[in-house]
Amino acid sequence: GWGSVSHCSCLPGLLLSQTVGAQKEILSKPIIWAKPDFMIPKGTRVSILCQGTPEAVEYQLYFEGHLSAQRRPKQLGRRNIAMFHIPAMTPHTAGQYKCVYRRKKLWSEPSDPLDLVVTEMYDTPTLSVHPGPEVPSGKNVTFYCRLGTATSTFFLLKEGRSSRPQHRYGNTQVEFPMGPVTTAHRGTYRCFGSYNNYAWSFPSEPVKLLVTGQHSVSHCRQSVLRTPDLAVWDHTAQNLLRMGLAFLVLVALMCLLAEDCLWRKRNQEKANGASSQECRRRFRTQRQMMAENYGSHPNVL
Structure with a gap:
């Protein structure tokens, strides 16, 4: 047994x-x-x-x-x-x-x-979170678990396989401080009251904690000093991306212009070379013709 x-x-x-x-x-x-x-x-x-x-x-x-x-x-x-x-x-x-x-x-x-x-051994406790269920990242929060009938221990549990319960000792209400919170603290929480570690009360109603990841306006200056705002990072990244693309386009245009100039220069050099050869050919031809003419009419002069 x-x-x-x-x-x-x-x-x-x-x-x-x-x-x-x-x-x-x-x-x-x-x-x-x-x-x-x-x-x-x-x-x-x-x-x-x-x-x-x-x-x-x-x-x-x-x-x-x-x-x-x-x-x-x-x-x-x-x-x-x-x-x-x-x-x-x-x-x-x-x-x-x-x-x-x-x-x-x-x-x-x-x-x-x-x-x-x-x-499900005792009454049902009530669970609340302060300052509220939706908080910015980096803020401290506190869960309050209260049970009308006096108990000895309270447990706070986040839903999930890898979660382990936190415990606090108290009579009718205890606090579970948490923070500075991050997005990893997001989730659904319940609390229990207990007279020993293995016999717990009914679970409280679930409380869902949402961590937004952005700081409130009242903490704006501290946020700038602690962590750059995500929107600023996004805007900066977009500007850097646009500048990078513009630079690549400019480099490509410069390469095309350089290639075009080089091609024109080569064609010009070929044309000049061909013209020089043509002139030399004509000069040789005329000289040969004159030599032939003078050779066939020796008494011209």
Whole structure:
């Protein structure tokens, strides 16, 4: 059962026996995760999955350091995975889980911890953000989470797989300061109240934070000193692009003019050369004709 096995082995004992066995080989630790999520509403089914190496032949699941269940693996494609099912989530099944796997006679290192949380246990808190849900980049914002019934801990969570919850201690209201914000802070946020780390309230209504990426008019001078305005950069880039294109066109025209001048010069030189040759040819012809005339009429003079 889940957390009901009182006489079973503990995880430290398992590691100790493995050390005493003086095994030289150390198996890599498995990966553990929960489906559909690590936050599960009360009464909802959840599955805990543990993935080891392809040669794994047995898996063990530990709840709060005590052996809770054993499974043979299933081959899901190329993955060797064991699945542990909780039919209905309760405060008794919420807590920290780890898993190990066995290959031949050797047990692996334990996985990283999986903190499984049950939600919808208490009243619903209210979440607000100041100065407002739409702020310029670089500004500080603060989320306020309030729960009418006194609690001990509040959690703020941004929707997304890689997000990890932030926590603050308080009775009825806490602040979650954030900033200077960037576009990476954009997203939808919810908060929860809790009496322990694994039993949370109903989620608050979502609050969507929009970071515009531009500074307000009141911070214009500071913005110029800190970060150039995007519109100025765009305008400058467009001007530089136009100047670059104009320069390229000018260079192309100059090349065409130079080529045309060179072509004209070559043609002129060819023409001049041809004219000189023609003159020399005519001069030789006339001289030859005169020589012939004088040779055939010696008494002309």
